[in-house]
Amino acid sequence: MNYELLSTIYYKDEARYNAVYRERFESICTVRLPVHIHGQIAFYMHLPAFSAAIERIYQLNQSIEQFWNDLPSKAQSRYFTKAMFSEIQNSNTIEGVHSSRKELQKAYDSTASQKNIRFNGLVRSYRWLDEKKELHIAASKDLRDLYDHTFLPDIAADDKPDGMIFRKGGVDVHSVTDKVIHRGIAPEGELIAFMDAALQYFSQPSFSLLTIAAFHYLFGYAHPFYDGNGRTVRLLSTLFLAQHLNQLIGLNLSATIFSDRNAYYKAFDLCNERKNRGDITHFVAYFLDIIERSAESMREMLKESSNRFANFAELLHQQKDLPSRQSDILHLLIQVSLFSDNGISIGGIARHIKTSYQPARDALTNLMEQGFPVTSEKRGNQILYRLDLDAFEQRIKGRP
Numbered sequence: 001m002n003y004e005l006l007s008t009i010y011y012k013d014e015a016r017y018n019a020v021y022r023e024r025f026e027s028i029c030t031v032r033l034p035v036h037i038h039g040q041i042a043f044y045m046h047l048p049a050f051s052a053a054i055e056r057i058y059q060l061n062q063s064i065e066q067f068w069n070d071l072p073s074k075a076q077s078r079y080f081t082k083a084m085f086s087e088i089q090n091s092n093t094i095e096g097v098h099s100s101r102k103e104l105q106k107a108y109d110s111t112a113s114q115k116n117i118r119f120n121g122l123v124r125s126y127r128w129l130d131e132k133k134e135l136h137i138a139a140s141k142d143l144r145d146l147y148d149h150t151f152l153p154d155i156a157a158d159d160k161p162d163g164m165i166f167r168k169g170g171v172d173v174h175s176v177t178d179k180v181i182h183r184g185i186a187p188e189g190e191l192i193a194f195m196d197a198a199l200q201y202f203s204q205p206s207f208s209l210l211t212i213a214a215f216h217y218l219f220g221y222a223h224p225f226y227d228g229n230g231r232t233v234r235l236l237s238t239l240f241l242a243q244h245l246n247q248l249i250g251l252n253l254s255a256t257i258f259s260d261r262n263a264y265y266k267a268f269d270l271c272n273e274r275k276n277r278g279d280i281t282h283f284v285a286y287f288l289d290i291i292e293r294s295a296e297s298m299r300e301m302l303k304e305s306s307n308r309f310a311n312f313a314e315l316l317h318q319q320k321d322l323p324s325r326q327s328d329i330l331h332l333l334i335q336v337s338l339f340s341d342n343g344i345s346i347g348g349i350a351r352h353i354k355t356s357y358q359p360a361r362d363a364l365t366n367l368m369e370q371g372f373p374v375t376s377e378k379r380g381n382q383i384l385y386r387l388d389l390d391a392f393e394q395r396i397k398g399r400p
Contacts, residue, residue, distance in 0.1 A: 003045075003047065003281055003282060003285060005270060005273075005276060005279075005282060006020065006021055006024075006275060006276045006277055006279050007270070007273045007275040007276050010275045017275075021277055021279075024043075024045055024279060024281075025041075025043060025277075025279075027045060029045050029046045029047070030043050030044070030045050030046070031043060031044055031045075031046060031210070031214075033198075033201060033214065033218070034197040034198070034200065034201050035194050035197050035198050035201075035218060036194075036278065037221060037271075037272075037276075037277075037278040037280070038272075038274045038277075038278070040277045040278035041278050042214075042218070042278040042280055043278055043279060043280070043281075044210070044214060044279070044280050044281040044283075044284045045279075045281045046210065047281070047285070049285070050210060050284070050285070050288060053288050053289070053292055054208075054209055054210075054288070056292060057209065057245070057288075057291055057292050057295055058245075060249075060292070060295035060296060060299050061245045061246055061249065061295060063299050063303075064246045064248060064249065064295065064298060064299050064302055065246055067299070067302045067303055067306045068246060068248070068302065070306055071306060071309065071339075072331075072335055074332060074335045074336070074352060075309060075335040075338065075339045076339075077130075078335060078336060078339035078340035079248075079302075079305065079339040079340075080129075080130055080247070080248070080251075081108070081340065082339060082340055082341060083248055083251040083252065084123075084126045084127070084129070084130075084251055085101055085104045085105075085108075085341075086251070086252075086255060087126065087238065087250075087251040087252070087253065087254050087255070088104060088119070088122060088123065088126060089101070089104070090254035090255045090257075090258045091230070091231050091234045091235070091254040092231065093258060094230060094231075094234075094254060094257060094258055094261060094264075095228075095230050095231055097231070099118075099119060101341060103118055103119055104119055104123060105342065106118075107119040107120045107122070107123040107124075108123050108127075112124060115153050116153070118154060119154065120153065121149050121150045121151065121152070121153060121154070122150050122151065122154070122231075122235075124149075124150075125146070125149060125150040125235060125239075126235070126238070126251075128239065129238070129239065129242050129247045129250070129251070130247075135239050135240070136203075137199060137202075137203065137236070138199055138200065138203040139196055139199055139200075140165045140166070140192050140195045140196050140199065140224075141165060142199070143165075143195060143199065143224070143232075144161070144165045144166065146232070146235075146236075147161070147225060147228065147232055150232070150235065151228045151231065151232065155226075155227050155228060156227070158226075159225075159226040159227035159228075160226070161225055161226070163188040164188060164192070165188070165192055166188055166191050166192065166195070166224040166225060167184075167188065167191075167224065167225060167226050168187070168188045169186070169226075170183060170184065170186045171183070171184040171186075171223050171225075171226055172184075173223065181269060181272075182221075182223075182268070182269070182272050184221075184222060184223025184224070185221070185222045185223070185224075191222060191224055194218075194222050195219075195222055195224055198215060198218045198219070198222070201215075202215045207240075208244070209241075209244060209288065209291060210284055210288070212237055212240050212241060212244075212287075213283065213284040213287035213288055213291075214280060214283075214284055215233075215236075215237075216233055216236075216237050216283075216287055217267075217268065217271060217280050217283040217284070217287070218280075219232070219233040219236070220233060220268050221268075221271075221272065234253060234254055234257070237250065237253060238250035238251060238253055241253070241291065245291075245295070246298075248298050248302065249291065249294050249295045249298055250294075251298075252294040252295075252297060252298045253290065253291075253294050255294070255297075256290050256293050256294040256297065257290060263286070264286075264290075267282065267283045267286040267287070268283065270282055270283075271283045305338060305339065308338060309334065309335070309338055309339075311393075312334045312338070312389060312392070312393070313331070313334065315392070315393060315396045315397075316330055316331055316334065316396075318396060319396070323363070325353060325355065325359065325360075325363045326363050326366060326367050328352075328353045329349055329353060329360070329363055329364055329367060330367065330372065330387065332344070332349060332352050332353065333374065333385065333386060333387035334387060334389070334392075336385075336386060336387070337386045337387045337388075337389050338389065342379070342384060343375075343376070343377060343379075343384030343385045343386040344384060344385055344386075345382045345383065345384055345385070346360050346361050346364065346383070346385070349364065349385070364385065371395070372387070372392065372395070373387060373388035373391035373392055373395065374386070374387055374388075375387070375388055
C-alpha cells in the first residue's frame with residue numbers, strides 16, 4: 001500500500017504537510033473517531049486498497065468455512081482446542097509471559113471456581129468462542145469486568161489496577177534500550193473518558209474489520225492497565241473477529257504478529273508520532289494485513305489437515321472386515337491424533353461411540369491385539385490413547 005505518513009511529509013516539505021493533512025482529514029473517505037491522539041482528532045482514511053483486502057479476507061474465510069464444515073465434530077473440537085492453546089501461548093510470548101501446554105491443559109480441565117489455577121480465566125475467556133457466547137463491551141466497566149475475569153488472578157500485586165476502573169498512576173512503554181517511547185493516557189478520569197468514547201464507537205451495530213483494527217490501536221495508545229494490555233487487546237480482537245469470520249482466523253492472530261513483532265510495535269510507534277496528527281491509517285492498513293495473513297496461513301493449515309484426514313479415512317474405509325465398533329474407534333483415534341496434542345480416554349471413546357465403558361475397552365484391546373498401532377500415555381489418573389498415523393498408513397498400504 002502506497003500511503004505516505006504525515007510525519008514523513010513533514011520532514012520533506014512542511015507547507016505540503018499542512019495541505020495534505022487538511023485534504024486527508026476533510027476527505028469524504030475519512031472516518032473521524034470520537035477520541036484525540038496527542039490533542040488531535042483521531043482518524044483514518046478508508047482507502048480503495050482496504051476494500052480489496054476485505055474482499056480477499058472474506059474469500060479466504062469462505063474457503064476456511066468449507067474445509068471446516070467437512071470435518072467431523074470431534075475433529076473440529078480437537079482442532080479448536082489446539083488452535084486456542086497456540087493463540088494463548090503466542091500472545092503470552094509476545095509479552096514475555098511463559099505458558100506451557102501442560103499449564104493450559106490443566107486450566108482447560110479445571111472449573112470456573114478454581115481461580116488459583118494459573119491461566120484459568122484466560123482459557124475460559126477464549127473458550128467463549130467455542131461456546132458461541134456473545135460479548136458485550138460497551139463501556140469501561142465492561143472492559144474491567146473482562147480483565148478481572150481473564151487476567152486479574154495472574155497479575156502481580158503491584159501491577160493490579162488501583163483506580164476506580166483502570167489505573168490511577170501513569171504507565172510508560174519502553175524500547176529494548178529502556179527508552180520511554182510512549183506514555184499511556186493519564187489521569188484516570190481522562191483515561192476512562194477516552195475508553196468510554198472508543199468503546200461506544202466500537203460497539204455500534206455497523207462495526208467492521210476496520211473498526212476492530214482502529215480499536216486495537218486506540219487500546220494500545222490508551223494503555224488502561226499497568227500489565228496485560230497487549231494480551232487483553234489481542235483477546236478482544238480475536239473475540240470480535242469471530243463475529244465476522246471463522247473463529248480460527250482470530251486464533252491465528254498472535255502467531256502472525258509474533259512472526260514479526262518488530263513490525264507490530266513499529267506500527268504503534270509510527271502512529272503515536274505527534275507529527276502524524278491523529279492519522280492512524282497506517283495502523284489500520286497494517287492490522288488488516290495481519291488479518292489477511294492470519295486467514296491465509298490458517299486456510300493452508302486447515303487444507304493440509306483436511307486432506308490428511310480424508311486420506312486416513314479412505315485407508316480406514318478399505319478395512320471392510322472390521323466390526324463397526326472397532327472401525328468407529330479407529331475413526332475417532334484418527335481425528336484425535338491428527339487434530340490434537342492429547343489422546344483420549346476409554347471413557348471418552350465410550351461416550352463418542354455411544355456405548356458403555358467395558359465394550360469400548362474390549363474393542364480397543366482387540367484392535368491392539370490385531371496389531372493396529374494404538375499408543376497410550378498416562379496423564380494424571382487417566383490413560384489416554386492415540387493412533388500412530390504413520391505406522392497405521394504403512395500397515396494398511398503394506399497389505400496385499
